[in-house]
Amino acid sequence: MVCLLAHLVATPHTVMSLGKVARSLVKPARGVLRSSASALNRSYAAVAEARAVLESELDGIRAAGTWKAERIITSKQGPHINVDGSRSSILNFCANNYLGLSSHPEVVQAGIDALKSYGAGLSSVRFICGTQDLHKNLEQKLAEFHEREDCILYASCFDANAGLFEVLLGPDDAVLSDELNHASIIDGIRLCRAKRLRYKHMDLSDLENKLKESQSSRMRLVVTDGVFSMDGDVAPLTGICDLAEQYGAMVFIDECHATGFLGPRGRGTDELLGVMDRVHIVNSTLGKALGGAAGGYTVGPKPLIDLLRQRSRPYLFSNSLPPPVVGCATRAVELLLASNEISQSMTAKTMRFRNKMTQAGFTIAGSAHPICPVMLGDARLASLMADDMLKLGVYVIGFSFPVVPKGKARIRVQISAAHTNEDIDHCVDAFIQTGRKHGVVS
Numbered sequence: 326m327v328c329l330l331a332h333l334v335a336t337p338h339t340v341m342s343l344g345k346v347a348r349s350l351v352k353p354a355r356g357v358l359r360s361s362a363s364a365l366n367r368s369y370a371a372v373a374e375a376r377a378v379l380e381s382e383l384d385g386i387r388a389a390g391t392w393k394a395e396r397i398i399t400s401k402q403g404p405h406i407n408v409d410g411s412r413s414s415i416l417n418f419c420a421n422n423y424l425g426l427s428s429h430p431e432v433v434q435a436g437i438d439a440l441k442s443y444g445a446g447l448s449s450v451r452f453i454c455g456t457q458d459l460h461k462n463l464e465q466k467l468a469e470f471h472e473r474e475d476c477i478l479y480a481s482c483f484d485a486n487a488g489l490f491e492v493l494l495g496p497d498d499a500v501l502s503d504e505l506n507h508a509s510i511i512d513g514i515r516l517c518r519a520k521r522l523r524y525k526h527m528d529l530s531d532l533e534n535k536l537k538e539s540q541s542s543r544m545r546l547v548v549t550d551g552v553f554s555m556d557g558d559v560a561p562l563t564g565i566c567d568l569a570e571q572y573g574a575m576v577f578i579d580e581c582h583a584t585g586f587l588g589p590r591g592r593g594t595d596e597l598l599g600v601m602d603r604v605h606i607v608n609s610t611l612g613k614a615l616g617g618a619a620g621g622y623t624v625g626p627k628p629l630i631d632l633l634r635q636r637s638r639p640y641l642f643s644n645s646l647p648p649p650v651v652g653c654a655t656r657a658v659e660l661l662l663a664s665n666e667i668s669q670s671m672t673a674k675t676m677r678f679r680n681k682m683t684q685a686g687f688t689i690a691g692s693a694h695p696i697c698p699v700m701l702g703d704a705r706l707a708s709l710m711a712d713d714m715l716k717l718g719v720y721v722i723g724f725s726f727p728v729v730p731k732g733k734a735r736i737r738v739q740i741s742a743a744h745t746n747e748d749i750d751h752c753v754d755a756f757i758q759t760g761r762k763h764g765v766v767s
Contacts (some may be wrong), residue, residue: 326332331561333599335623335681337678339714341670342427345547347514348438354497358517361673363516367546372567373554374572375422387727388446389537389704389726390703390704390705390708390725391708391725391726392708395407395481396409396715396720396726396755399665399756401427401428401680402420402422402427402617403422403425403427403428403743404415404416404417404425404426404741404743404744404745404748408662408715408720411696411715411718414718415715415718415719415720416689416748416751417720417721418719418720418721418738418739418740418744418752419720419721419722419737419739420617420651420739420741421582421612421613421614421617422491422613422614422617422676422741422743423586423613423614423671423695423739423741423742424585424586424614424657424661424667424668424671424741424742424743425667425741425742425743426614426615426616426617426657426660426667427617427618429615429616429657429660430615431656431660432653432656432657432660433653434656435652435653435655435656436649436650436652436653436656437649437652437654438652439459439649439651439653440591440648440649440652442508442648443457443459443648443652444648445647445648445649446645446648447644447645447646447647447648448644449476449644450640450641450642450643450644450645451634451640451641451645452583452634454635455644455645456645457648457651459499459648459651459652459655460478460646461644462653462655462671463478463651463654463667464476464477464478464622464660465656466655466658466659466662466751467622467624467626467658469662470661470662471592471593471607471609471624471667472490472592472600472657473607473624473625473626473692474574474622474624474626474630475624475627475630475631475636476622476623476630476748477622477623477628477630477633477634477640478620478621478622478645478646478651479621479622479623479639479640479643480619480621480622480643480646481610481612481614481619481620481621482509482579482581482608482609482610482621482622483509483512483579483621483641484621484639484640485608485609485621485623485639486507486509486512486579486608486621487509487512487513487516487638488513488514488623488633488637488638488639488640489513489577489606489608489633489637490513490514490516490519490546490548491513491516491517491518491638492632492636493544493546493562493629493632493655493748494515494517494518494519494544494546494634495517495518495543496519496520496610497542497543497544498519498520498542498544498545499519499520499521499539499542499544499545500514500517500519500520500521500522500545500548501522501523501532501535501536501539501545501546501547501548502514502521502522502523502524502548502549502551502576503522503523503526503549503553503560504523504524504525504526504741505526505550505553505555505556506548506549506550506553506589507550507554507579507581509750510548510579512549512754513755514548514720515580516640517544520539520687521540522535522538522539523535523681526553527560528559529561529564529565529568529608531566532547533568533572534572536568536569536571536572537572540572543571544575545573545574545575545577545746546574546576546577546606547565547569547574547575547577548566548577549562549565549576549577549578550579550582551578551579551580551582551583551587551593551594551595552580552583552587552594552694553579553582554581554582554696555696555724555728555729555735555737556632556690556694556696556698557690557691557692557694557696557697558598558607558689558691558694559587559594559598559692559694560578561584562576562578562595562597562598562600562603562604563598563668565761566600566603567570567654569603570720574601574618574744575605575606575646576604576606577606577607577608578593578594578595578606578607578608579606579607579608579609580593580594580595580607580608580609581608581609581610581612581621582613582694583597583609583694584609584610584613584614584615585613585614585615585657585661585668586614586667586668586671586692586695586742589667590665590668591614591661591665591668591669592669593607593609595607595642602672605625605626606623606624606625606626606629607623607624607625608621608622608623609621609622609624610622611654612655614657615654615657615658615661616650616653616654616656616657617648618649618653618654619646619650620646620650631675635764652693657674660678662731663706667742668742670742671740671742672693674740674742674744674746674749675694675695675697676739676744677749678697678738678740678749678753679693679697681749681750681753681759682699682753682756683698685698685753685756685757685766686759686760686765686766686767687699687756687760687765687766688700690735695739695740695741696737696738696739697737697739697740698735698736698737698738699735699736699737699738700722700733701723701734701735701736701765702710702732702733703726703734704723704726704734705737706734706765707723707724707725707734707736708723708761709723709763709764710723710736710759710760710765711724711736713759713762713763714736714755714756714759715725717754717755717758717759718751718755719751719755719756720754721734721736721737721738722736722737724737725734738752742746
């Protein structure tokens with residue numbers, strides 16, 4: 326073979342033939358290279374154009390004063406925290422840590438124990454190999470807490486809302502939703518094929534009109550937040566249940582900003598208003614009052630929960646809640662099942678803040694809820710005042726569009742059972758000082 330190759334290379338005719346072959350190969354190769362380079366340039370141009378569009382959008386957010394910066398906390402969550410760039414401890418008045426359980430010693434220890442006994446995670450969805458006895462135990466306790474038949478856990482309440490309506494409602498059904506419902510409810514409803522009717526915020530007359538309009542539907546579901554998180558106002562559940570019963574509809578509530586502390590035993594808005602037996606489905610979260618880690622859930626009739634386990638996409642295609650999160654939440658629920666002492670301390674502290682701020686000349690939205698929105702109107706003003714509050718040792722955040730409607734910017738203050746009266750008074754004093762600086766109060 327070597328001799329043959331040597332002979333071929335040495336032959337003039339062979340050399341000429343090989344040259345022709347090489348040239349015939351180089352021509353299309355050059356064409357391919359030119360084509361690839363052209364395609365690559367088009368790709369670079371598309372990326373550059375997309376980057377320019379994104380940068381323009383970001384510039385618009387900054388110019389409007391609605392840019393949302395993320396402050397870095399360097400301590401555990403609680404009424405007193407450490408913030409990167411601040412030299413001393415900061416009072417935290419904007420966490421959803423309503424009962425102060427995020428760093429409660431027993432809750433933290435329960436998470437440590439679950440980590441040691443059950444590991445960091447399941448690496449699986451629930452129906453494959455992701456259900457441990459601690460998941461079933463938490464579901465049982467949550468069903469007991471809400472006095473419902475059964476419970477299903479999700480990675481978040483956003484997922485619970487995304488997974489419910491598509492399963493429950495079909496094209497022959499109708500969903501009637503408050504216009505200011507949480508974004509996760511709105512997104513969840515978009516996924517279902519039911520007829521969608523939106524009624525004016527907490528307007529029972531408009532709700533009744535929508536119920537009349539949808540009477541030909543097979544099933545109808547009235548959907549509302551129990552407490553609306555931006556304003557701290559409580560849904561008129563008694564009237565909603567009256568109308569639902571009159572027109573043969575079911576009632577759903579999202580209780581993320583009520584579970585654990587509203588009502589005599591902290592069961593939520595339905596307990597507060599005496600309609601626990603008239604509300605059919607409840608979604609809520611483990612990420613606020615119940616330990617503050619993560620997770621959400623649905624409680625309701627067992628056939629519904631069973632069907633959600635079979636068809637709810639966020640449940641079927643998301644990993645199980647990690648054991649430490651489940652352990653923390655379980656202990657938080659156990660504490661609330663054993664006593665309502667923590668939740669009952671909220672009322673006096675909430676009213677102390679609201680009354681003192683109102684007396685100082687501020688406008689506080691909502692009523693008697695730990696969410697206390699300090700209404701300012703202007704997005705830039707809300708952001709500047711929040712920055713000045715931090716300099717005075719109080720951590721609050723300005724809320725503006727698209728989180729709230731344009732022209733309704735505010736600083737949302739949230740009271741925790743872990744706050745002392747001294748903490749609350751210090752926060753009010755800081756607001757007065759900052760409000761005078763910016764001409765909000767005199």
